[in-house]
Amino acid sequence: MPGRRVVITGMEVLAPGGVGTKNFWSLLSEGRTATRGITFFDPAPFRSRVAAEIDFDPYAHGLSPHEVRRMDRAAQLAVVAARGALADSGLETAALEPHRTGVTVGSAVGATMGLDEEYRVVSDGGRLDLVDHAYAVPHLYNHLVPSSFAAEVAWAVGAEGPSTVVSTGCTSGIDALGYALELVREGSVDVMVAGASDAPISPITMACFDAIKATTPRHDDPEHASRPFDGTRNGFVLGEGSAFFVLEEWESARRRGAHVYAELAGYATRSNAYHMTGLRPDGAEMAEAIRLALDEARLAPEAIDYVNAHGSGTKQNDRHETAAFKKSLGAHAYATPVSSIKSMVGHSLGAIGSIEIAASALAMEHHTVPPTANLTTPDPECDLDYVPLHAREQRTDAVLSVGSGFGGFQSAMVLARPERSPA
Incomplete structure (x- = not known):
């Protein structure tokens, strides 16, 4: 089937x-x-x-x-x-x-x-x-x-x-x-x-x-x-x-009347084939993974209400991600809240992607965007809405969660409410 x-x-x-x-x-x-x-x-x-x-x-x-x-x-x-x-x-x-x-x-x-x-x-x-x-x-x-x-x-x-x-x-x-x-x-x-x-x-x-x-x-x-x-x-x-x-x-x-947190509506992964730990500054590979995940979910970039970022807290990653969001979401990137829960729970390597999917599903469940803690001094090269310090109440029907890993791995997953995502 x-x-x-x-x-x-x-x-x-x-x-x-x-x-x-x-x-x-x-x-x-x-x-x-x-x-x-x-x-x-x-x-x-x-x-x-x-x-x-x-x-x-x-x-x-x-x-x-x-x-x-x-x-x-x-x-x-x-x-x-x-x-x-x-x-x-x-x-x-x-x-x-x-x-x-x-x-x-x-x-x-x-x-x-x-x-x-x-x-x-x-x-x-x-x-x-x-x-x-x-x-x-x-x-x-x-x-x-x-x-x-x-x-x-x-x-x-x-x-x-x-x-x-x-x-x-x-x-x-x-x-x-x-x-x-x-x-x-x-x-x-x-x-x-x-x-x-x-x-x-x-x-x-x-x-x-x-x-x-x-x-x-x-x-x-x-x-x-x-x-x-x-x-x-x-x-x-x-x-x-x-x-x-x-x-x-x-x-x-x-x-069976089960409680549904979210639909996994789209997923894609790419590799930059570039460097074991390095990232190209234009974020092209992550942007491509995002584009393909959105296509699989049959959602336009404008449908994304929140982006759960990889947001590791290194200058290379944060700037790479920011570029990827702009490339994949276009002008909507500037209107979309983005946050990193690693500011609160750290980076648990291979586990964090699943933990962030949980955060994304719960953001939809509660119509609340978790904050980026400790964000007090904006980086001019990271000029999106990173939801500093405090959570934000906001209707959240579709969430994009992304990950970036050593070896050049770039992955994206789209979560959506089943009644909103197309059959």
């Missing part, structure tokens, strides 16, 4: 400062920030010492001791979020057709925290050149292979259909949903449990980003360290998190 319309009927978000979808939206709508000094390890040796950490207790969220022992933190977040999304959808695991239910998990760096910690243990804190594997956790192999994330989520929700991991850097969260969208749309499955998870706040990740000076050194003011589109920004704040969704066909959801 190609061409089926696909909607979100379940959602769960685990984000810094907002564990659970309700708490997450409260943080965004109030413009609060969850960035703070790193507590997971001693950050003193590092250039950047701030992060957006989650206060997450796996046992309090229903994970068993066996699951906690077996899974890396990112996998734990994924399983809890996936279970929450399924519960929110109103679908019972026992009522699902296992072979018609699939899973897609996005992750940029996989089990980084687990691997980092286990290397510290087997090398005796780095003292041993020849490590002793006998000291490793029994399930260390699961940390090594990101496919274990998809397996864990599939087991948790009883899915026996397509199960995969999408890893495209910082666009993984959007691309995982894009892949799931196509599977439901083409009729290969009836239900997809899809989302992303990353927990990268570890010494090795901080060292990598320190080396290229991508993260902010503003450790003396963690709360205001993430400053997308601000003239004083100097790098992003690393975060962690997970967001999962239940996707199903629109007519099926309507027949």
